Amino acid sequence: MKLGRLNHIGVATPSINDSIIFYRDVMGATKIHEPFDLPAQGVKVCFVDTPGENGSNGTQIELIEPYDEHSPINGFLAKNPLGGQHHICFEVPDIHIAKAEFEVLGKRILGEPRIGAHGTPIFFVHPKDMGGMLTEIMESPGEGKH
Amino acid sequence: MKLGRLNHIGVATPSINDSIIFYRDVMGATKIHEPFDLPAQGVKVCFVDTPGENGSNGTQIELIEPYDEHSPINGFLAKNPLGGQHHICFEVPDIHIAKAEFEVLGKRILGEPRIGAHGTPIFFVHPKDMGGMLTEIMESPGEGKH
Numbered sequence: 001m002k003l004g005r006l007n008h009i010g011v012a013t014p015s016i017n018d019s020i021i022f023y024r025d026v027m028g029a030t031k032i033h034e035p036f037d038l039p040a041q042g043v044k045v046c047f048v049d050t051p052g053e054n055g056s057n058g059t060q061i062e063l064i065e066p067y068d069e070h071s072p073i074n075g076f077l078a079k080n081p082l083g084g085q086h087h088i089c090f091e092v093p094d095i096h097i098a099k100a101e102f103e104v105l106g107k108r109i110l111g112e113p114r115i116g117a118h119g120t121p122i123f124f125v126h127p128k129d130m131g132g133m134l135t136e137i138m139e140s141p142g143e144g145k146h
Numbered sequence: 147m148k149l150g151r152l153n154h155i156g157v158a159t160p161s162i163n164d165s166i167i168f169y170r171d172v173m174g175a176t177k178i179h180e181p182f183d184l185p186a187q188g189v190k191v192c193f194v195d196t197p198g199e200n201g202s203n204g205t206q207i208e209l210i211e212p213y214d215e216h217s218p219i220n221g222f223l224a225k226n227p228l229g230g231q232h233h234i235c236f237e238v239p240d241i242h243i244a245k246a247e248f249e250v251l252g253k254r255i256l257g258e259p260r261i262g263a264h265g266t267p268i269f270f271v272h273p274k275d276m277g278g279m280l281t282e283i284m285e286s287p288g289e290g291k292h
Contacts, residue, residue, distance in 0.1 A: 001174040006196045006205045009155060009234065013277060022277055026251055027236070028147040050152045050236075053202035059152045084278035085231040088155065090173070090196075105172055131159060131168055132230035 001101045004091035007118070007138055008047070008060040012073050013083035016046045016065045023048045023061065035063075038117055042071035045117045062089070062117060087124070089136035095121040098137050147247045150237035153264070153284055154193070154206040158219050159229035162192045162211045169194045169207065181209075184263055188217035191263045208235070208263060233270070235282035241267040244283050 013019040016035050023029040031049035038045050043064040052058035064086060066074050076086055092098040095113045102109060108126035116122030120139040127134040159165040162181050169175040181192035189210040198204035210232065212220050222232055238244040241259045248255060254272035262268030266285040273280040 001172070003169070003173045003175040003194075003196055005198065006155075006207075009152075009231075011277065011279065019277060023149070026147070026248075026253070026276075027149045029149040048149075050149055052151065052198050052204070056199035056202040058198070059205040061152075080278050082274060082278035084273070085155075085234065088231065102172075107172070127230070128228060130172075131157065131165060132226050132228035133157065 001092065001098060004093070004140065006059045007089045007091045007140075008062040009085060010062045010064055010087035010089060010134075010136065011083060012076050012080065012086040013063050013065050014077055014081065016044055016063050019063045019083070020046060020048075023063075037067060039067050040114065041116070042067045043073060047117070087134040087136050089122070089138050091138050091140040093140060095123065095137065095139040098139075099123060102137070147238065147244060150239070150286065152205045153235045153237045153286075154208040155231060156208045156210055156233035156235060156280075156282065157229060158222050158226065158232040159209050159211050160223055160227065162190055162209050165209045165211075165229070166192060166194075169209075175207075183213060185213050186260065187262070188213045189219060193263070233280040233282050235268075235284050237284050237286040239286060241269065241283065241285040244285075245269060248283070 020032055029048050033047040035044055035046035044067055046063040048061040050058040102125055107129040110124040113121040113123045116138055118141055120141055122136055122138045125135045166178055175194050177195035179193040184191050190213055192209040194207040196204040248271055253275040256270040259267040259269045262284055264287055266287055268282055268284045271281045
């Protein structure tokens, strides 16, 4: 595997609405996307763009709020009521090749590849196999053969 | 304030050496900088580059390991023995203007601006005022009047 773009950092929040106000009024974000529901993942999602180098697009902040009482991030928010850093997400050119590479290395993949917040296939790798960080692997938009 | 580049995410680790092997051999990082000590901050530091869009430099991973038994990240590692996401760092053009802006908003600045791992002035903002995230504010290299 070759290290890909850090697509986003996933930030859990008890309220996407409050976080939008924070990123707009405190941090000065100028591009905040429309929130949307991702019920298959149990979250509501809102992307905040950060500027990259030389006018490029930088790593996004992915705000995630529980979709319902079964959300996989409810436990995180119970421990961190204000929210906080939940996961990081790196891009790969092909999700199936990436999955095979992690598996060869004995890394535990959490479930099968599925469609993520950017509309491309993703999977998560167990934080205990990744230096304590819940890590999302995401096929780059426009690439791969999904 | 206008949202600046996400310069790096700070990742605590019990061993920078082990983390270098992880980022090189598992994640496929190709540019891993020389580790160095930052005793004033109580950490050893190693930057791992990630690729940005269109050949630009992306957000870095800042590996931080305790420098000694007084390190401010010892508590984090006691709770998270494998390491994990510790802070995020955004760039600003001028550290003193940024400090004044946060203070007007009632955000708690942790100490005075001081020289950070990239050689420019930085300060941290209390995670309880920042959606649960310990947030570093860093003057962009080559900018400002420090």
